[in-house]
Amino acid sequence: MSIRLVAVDEHVLLRLGLASVVATTPDIVLVGEAANLAQAERVVEETNPSVVTIELTLPDGDGITAAGRLRTVRPGLGIVLLTASSDDSLLYRALDAGLSAYVTKSAPAASVLAAVRHAATAPTSFMAPGLQTALARRHTHGGLLSPRERQVLLLMRDGTSLPAIATQLEVSEATVKTYVSRLYSKLRVNNRAQALMVAVNQGLLPTSDAAA
Template sequence: MSHHIRTVVVDGHTLTRFGLTGLASAQPDIVVVGETGLGAEAAAIVATTAADVVVLETALPDVDGLRVARELRDRNPGLGIVLLTSNGEDDVLFRALEMGVSAFVAKTAPAAEVLAAIRHAAVAAGSFSASGLGQALARRQAAGAKAMLSPRENEVLALLGAGLSVAAIGTSMYVSHSTAKTYVARLYQKLGASNRAQAIMAGLRLGLIEQERPAVALARSGSW
């Protein structure tokens, strides 16, 4: 007989907990061995039921679900931890990653995604799975790159992307032509670019330039 994934559900919303329990129990490879609405009870239930996976809500009524996840991970490196959240913000996702959870799933996700997360957590507790991870990492990279540039350099990049010449950038920013050239040179240096096209490509890659109507921008371009 194949091993069933022994699962504990920790969710403060009674209906959600019943729904998750019913969904998981209906699977031939998953058995729900415990459930609670309180984070404070999670560790004891996981221990007494010898659970393989815990499905844990972030917004528990008594404690922070992420803190519960951290405590569970510290006690049991092999435990699969699936974090359910109604708050899909990037900072929650990265905190979940740092807390050592196995999977991060939005409460609005399809049932199949929740079940896939439980199965992933059962076999790969130490790896991290989240459907939005790639996009979140891209947004974090863009935010870091934006901070790397000064407000003036961000402005220069946007104007370059819109196809303005260095002279036109100087006029637009109310600075001299030589000052505009200095801004452009500094921007190229930070982006590792040697010309306008490379700077624009780097800006697009880092998410610093919105990719809108490039044909219009190119048509407006006075000098490259």
């Protein structure tokens, strides 16, 4: 089955370029385009795509924020941030928002197509060029956990269930499970109790706030 793609970008040339690239691939079909977020919501509803590529800056809002809302409504939708900007902070935002991939417009066409295919098959698993290196820099300069992962950890400490965490953070339960999986991996634990114990021991949670 072909990957159904919607491109969201205010620049017509970018959308035309993406359409040209996709036209050469038998497994991806461009089923819709949008120049802003309002159009994107309508086009996604009408075309039911597998994947959406979205620009960071759009005339009526922030692409990553909008992508987070899309993820909540459509947990199985692949979302690729396709933008001209390239920096660690943007990669971290895309990762924390639960997007599927981040790739720059200057990347080779093969990299863009790889991101789309990844998003279609593993929408809640994040990929980006240089991801591991960027995460290493983040751990060195910004602490072990991302702000969103720490937020999830604090809610776990309070005994909040995963569905309730998803509701509070306005993300899908699948996205919360991804955060929890990352927490367990980073802390090298297998369950909530172990995660809280290690977090306290490593100073990621105040000792007075720890829950049993």
